[in-house]
Structures are given as C-alpha cells and as structure tokens.
Amino acid sequence: MLPTMLLVGWSSVAFSQAPLWIDSLPAEPSAAYTLLDFCTDSAGNSYAMLHRWNWDIPVDEVHLVAYDTYGTLLWRDTLAQGTYVGDMAIAPGGDIILSTSTDLTNNGDIVTYRYAPSGSLVWSAVFNGTGNALDTPFRVHGDAAGNTFVSGTTMSQAPFGKDALVLGYSPLGVEQFATAYDLPALPVGEGLGLTNDADGFVYLTGSCSDADSSSIFTLQVDLSGTVQWVHHHRAGVHGTGQFVHVMPGGNIRTTGVADTLANAYRMRCYTYDQAGTVIDSFAYGAPLIVSDVAIGAAGIEYVFGRHGASDRYLAAFAPDHTVLWEVIEPSTTLNYTFDLAMSAAEDLFTASAYQATPPQVAGSVRKYDDLGTPLWNNGPDSMLPRYQQAAVELDNAGNLYVAFASPTFEATQPALLVMKYGLALQVPDDRVREPWITIRPNPTTDAVTITAGQRIEQLTVADLSGRVVHRQTANTDEARLHLSHLSPGMYTVVVVTPAGTSGERLVVER
Structure with missing residues (x-):
C-alpha cells in the first residue's frame, strides 16, 4: 500500500496550459441556470443539461445545449417545464439519452428523451405511476442493444408509498417494464444507482426507509422487469446505495454511504456475483461522503469525495477493498466535490468547488x-x-472538457462556461514552463503586441470568469490589440498557431 498523501498546496504543479477554447451561455437578467449534468461523446461533442428558473414568469425549465469539439454551439432545446431534476448519458452508438420530470401533468411525471447527435429527437416517453402523484428520475443508462433504463421514485399514495423505480424502454422508446420496489416495513424507497450487464440484466441500488431509518438495497431485474434477486443491508441508522457497477469478471459492486448515531457518514461497499450471492462487504473507517466512483480495467475502484469535515479526497481501492493510495487535501473552507472522469490510461480528473473570497x-x-x-x-x-458547479468529461482521444455553472462573482458572468483542454496537461517537474507567447507590454494600459514565434491563426482574450471579451481570426506573425475598453484586472490570452494552442496571462492597469 502506498502512503496517504496530504496535499497542503499545489505550488509545484503549474498552470501549464490554457484552454484550446472557451465558450459560454450568456447571463440573463431575469433567469438563473444550474447544471444538472454534463456529457461528452467519443467525437468530442459536449452536452450540458441545465435547469433554468425564470423570475419574471415563475417557471422551471430544463434546457439541453450542445457544442461541437471546436466549441461551436450546435443546437439547443427546451425539454420540459415545471422541473428541476434530470440526468443524462451518452448511449452506446452516440445518442444522447436523458430523463427529467414535469409537474404540469398528473402531479409529476417522468419524461425520458433520446436525441441523435445532430439534435433530432429520436423518441420521448412519459411515465405516470399508479398513484398519479410525484414521479422523479435519478439516473438514466443505455445498453448496446439500444434499450434505455431509468432509475428513480414513484409515489403510489401519500404520505408514504414512495417506491424505488426502474423503467425500461425499447430502442424505439416503447415502455418494456416499470418495476416499483420497497419493503412493507420500510415503505419509502428511492432508486439511485443504475447499470446493466452483457447478459441482459439490469441492476438498481438505492435505499428503503421509514420515518426513522433506512437500509441500502441492490436488486437485479431481467428485461421484462421481473426481480431476480434483492439484498438489503442495514449498515447504520441511515444508508443509501449510490452507485452500482459491473466489475471486470462480471461481479456487481454497490457503493454508498451509511451513518451512525453520530451522523458521520462512511463509505460502504458490497460485492455480489451475477446470481446474487454476497461475496464481500466493506466499511471505510473514517467519515467519507462519496461523490463519484470509477472502476478501472483491473477492478480498482477510484473514489472521489469529501473526507472528514471538508477535506477533498481521492483514493484507489483494490478489488478486495485494500486501500492502495489516498490523497487528502486538507481544507479550512467548505468544499463541494462533484465529478470524476477516468482516461484509458487511468489518469483521473476531478471537478470540485470551494469557498474562496466570501461570498465567492x-x-x-x-x-x-x-x-x-x-x-x-x-x-x-x-x-x-x-x-459553484463544475463537471469534467473526456473524449476518446483523451482531451478534457470542463463545464462551470452557477456564477458567484457577479450577475453579468456567463450562466455556463464550457472549455476544452488538449492532451498535454502535465508538468514533468517543479519548473514552471516558459511561455512561448510574448505579450508586450505586460502589464499594459492599452495597446499590446502579441507574438508566438510563428503565424497566429486565432486569438482570444477572456476574463477570469471565462467570458470572452475579444476574439479575432488572424493570419499574421504578430497581433496588435487596443484594450483601453477593458476594466483593470487579469485576463487570459489564448493563441492558436499551426503548432497548437497556448495561453498566457495579461494584466490591464489604469
């Protein structure tokens, strides 16, 4: 086992590369956006699923925004009104599948969509549970045969009767099954984590609870929705299964959290074979909130989350749950941990946010x-x-795509930032690379001359929020800009040349 690493700072790791491009969704004076999900397909097209709240005409909406691998806005669609939840995934074959809800019909229905990358709607389907009450999706997942599965909850009757739910749709969007599940003694169920295996079985994990306690459950259904097996684990006062994965070799791994009377949540893992036999269980010894999980080719489980009160945490666990290594970044401020992406080489990318200059x-x-x-x-x-929100995704070539949403600096910040980084996200030692962009003078009060040692094809200037304040296409060995219209502060200059893309910081003074 490698020792635990405590990262006090990142001074030895340089800001080594500017984004290849930054695009944004402009702020709206009467609306606010939050990020529900962010996905990138194998070709590098990126999709942001957003909740939009309009203050002038009080209404919730879900929007889907698509960018190509060069940062060009491809298309945008409004999916549903009266909703604030949703999940999205790239299905095998490249279609975008997503599920959200609307409270405009039947007190709340689940609406599932399948889009082609071009933006054309392949199909949509509405689910209304037997209680004609609030139905809510949590995860959406697609298999290689074109089927789509949705996890969530369905209300059979108020105030209890909230059942865990898994839905199955055919490649044409026809509902194949709607399986609701709870325990008579624990009448409130929630379906959360969702996956499938190559043999046509679907796995659901979540929680079943009453007013005082909850247990972690995992179940298997076939393609008709019939439950094949189910397991419950009372690991603490409150337990929730968050993620379920098919491991290399075919075993099933459920990862979640459970708390004690001290209200300290700890990670819990359970492994089953395909027939439902419990192989092992594991409890992490310290308080740990799990935010995301990735499974490596050898069955290593990478876990990203919040350790203790607010420390950022990343770790690798062997298939037998041995801790291979941990990275704990101590923090005295609040951390939000969101997303984990893994490359084919099992490099790991994390997205989080933390309390900076209040209230930022x-x-x-x-x-x-x-x-x-x-x-x-x-x-x-x-x-x-x-x-306040961040997400990371990778394309098949290993390029990194990042989304930021919910601005905290000023109302005019873009509602959404999407950016792409190239492959060379690495500094081999403690020496900060000398930039090959030259900006003269820097700092400046107005005019600057920018050279890159070769022909400049495109030049972009963005402020620290990512808002593009200047963009030009060029074909020259040097570019001259006048920046007297810019507010004093720091900006990023990104230059595209035949050899690639690089960036440098620019300071504007008055």
Whole structure:
C-alpha cells in the first residue's frame, strides 16, 4: 500500500496550459441556470443539461445545449417545464439519452428523451405511476442493444408509498417494464444507482426507509422487469446505495454511504456475483461522503469525495477493498466535490468547488495519475473561475472538457462556461514552463503586441470568469490589440498557431 498523501498546496504543479477554447451561455437578467449534468461523446461533442428558473414568469425549465469539439454551439432545446431534476448519458452508438420530470401533468411525471447527435429527437416517453402523484428520475443508462433504463421514485399514495423505480424502454422508446420496489416495513424507497450487464440484466441500488431509518438495497431485474434477486443491508441508522457497477469478471459492486448515531457518514461497499450471492462487504473507517466512483480495467475502484469535515479526497481501492493510495487535501473552507472522469490510461480528473473570497466559490479541476500523483490543475486560487458547479468529461482521444455553472462573482458572468483542454496537461517537474507567447507590454494600459514565434491563426482574450471579451481570426506573425475598453484586472490570452494552442496571462492597469 502506498502512503496517504496530504496535499497542503499545489505550488509545484503549474498552470501549464490554457484552454484550446472557451465558450459560454450568456447571463440573463431575469433567469438563473444550474447544471444538472454534463456529457461528452467519443467525437468530442459536449452536452450540458441545465435547469433554468425564470423570475419574471415563475417557471422551471430544463434546457439541453450542445457544442461541437471546436466549441461551436450546435443546437439547443427546451425539454420540459415545471422541473428541476434530470440526468443524462451518452448511449452506446452516440445518442444522447436523458430523463427529467414535469409537474404540469398528473402531479409529476417522468419524461425520458433520446436525441441523435445532430439534435433530432429520436423518441420521448412519459411515465405516470399508479398513484398519479410525484414521479422523479435519478439516473438514466443505455445498453448496446439500444434499450434505455431509468432509475428513480414513484409515489403510489401519500404520505408514504414512495417506491424505488426502474423503467425500461425499447430502442424505439416503447415502455418494456416499470418495476416499483420497497419493503412493507420500510415503505419509502428511492432508486439511485443504475447499470446493466452483457447478459441482459439490469441492476438498481438505492435505499428503503421509514420515518426513522433506512437500509441500502441492490436488486437485479431481467428485461421484462421481473426481480431476480434483492439484498438489503442495514449498515447504520441511515444508508443509501449510490452507485452500482459491473466489475471486470462480471461481479456487481454497490457503493454508498451509511451513518451512525453520530451522523458521520462512511463509505460502504458490497460485492455480489451475477446470481446474487454476497461475496464481500466493506466499511471505510473514517467519515467519507462519496461523490463519484470509477472502476478501472483491473477492478480498482477510484473514489472521489469529501473526507472528514471538508477535506477533498481521492483514493484507489483494490478489488478486495485494500486501500492502495489516498490523497487528502486538507481544507479550512467548505468544499463541494462533484465529478470524476477516468482516461484509458487511468489518469483521473476531478471537478470540485470551494469557498474562496466570501461570498465567492471557485471552480477547481485536478488531474492525477493512476498512483494518485498530482499532475495538473486549472490555476491558483486568484485565477480560478468563480462558479459553484463544475463537471469534467473526456473524449476518446483523451482531451478534457470542463463545464462551470452557477456564477458567484457577479450577475453579468456567463450562466455556463464550457472549455476544452488538449492532451498535454502535465508538468514533468517543479519548473514552471516558459511561455512561448510574448505579450508586450505586460502589464499594459492599452495597446499590446502579441507574438508566438510563428503565424497566429486565432486569438482570444477572456476574463477570469471565462467570458470572452475579444476574439479575432488572424493570419499574421504578430497581433496588435487596443484594450483601453477593458476594466483593470487579469485576463487570459489564448493563441492558436499551426503548432497548437497556448495561453498566457495579461494584466490591464489604469
């Protein structure tokens, strides 16, 4: 086992590369956006699923925004009204599947969509449970045969009768099954984590609870929705299964959390074979909130979350749950941990946010290798985008895509930032690379001359929130800009040349 690494700071890891591009969704004076989910397909097209709240005409909406791999806005659609939840995934074959809800019909129905990458709607389907009451999705998942599965909850009757739910749709969007599940003694069920295996079985995990306690459950259904087996684990006063994965070799791994009377949540894991036999269970010994999980090719489970009160946490667990390594980043401020992405080489990318200058929250992205060594981050605190939500995704070539939402600096910040980083997100030692962009003078009060040692094809200037303040297409060895219209502060200059893309900081003074 490698020792636990305590990261006091990231001073030895440089801000080594500017984004290849940054695009944004403009702020609206009468509306606010939050990020529900963010996905990137194998070709590098990115999709942001957003909740939009309109203050002038009080209404909740879900929007889907699509960008191509070059940052061009491809299309945008409004999915449903009267909702604030949703999940999205890229199905095998490249279609976008997503599920949300609407309270405009039957007190709340689940609406599932399947889009082609071009933006054309393949199908949509509405589910209304037997209670004609609030039905809510949590996860959506697709298999190689074109089937779509949705986890969530359905209300059979008030005030209890809230059942865990798994839905199955055919490749044409025809409902194949709707399986609701709870225990008579624990009448409130929630379906959360969702996956399927190559043999046509679907796995659901979540919680069953009453007013005082809850237990973790995992079940298997076939493609007709018939429950094949189910297991419950009372691991504490309150337990929830959050993630379920098919491991290399075919075993099933459920990962979740459970608390004690001290209200300290700890990670819990359970492993089953396909027939439902319990193989092992594991309880992490310290308080740990699990935010995301990735499974490596050898069955290593990578876990990202919040350790203790508010420390950022990343770890690798062997298939037998032995801790291979841990990275704990102590924090004296509140941390929000969101997302974990894993490359084919099992490099790990995390997205989080933390309390910066009050009331600002800074969005943070990290890269680690498969031994937990920190390789890269998106900048020191003073240069981080002031956003409360962050997400990371990778394309098949290993390029990194990042989304930031929920601005915390000023009302005019873009509602959404989407950016792409290239492959070279690594600094080999403690020496900060000399930039090959030259900006003269820097700092400046107005005019600057920018050279890159070769022909400049495109030039972008963005403020620290990611808002593009200047963009031009060029074909010249040097570019001259006048910046007297810009407010004093720090900006990022990104230059595209035939050799690639790089960036440098620019300071504007008055």
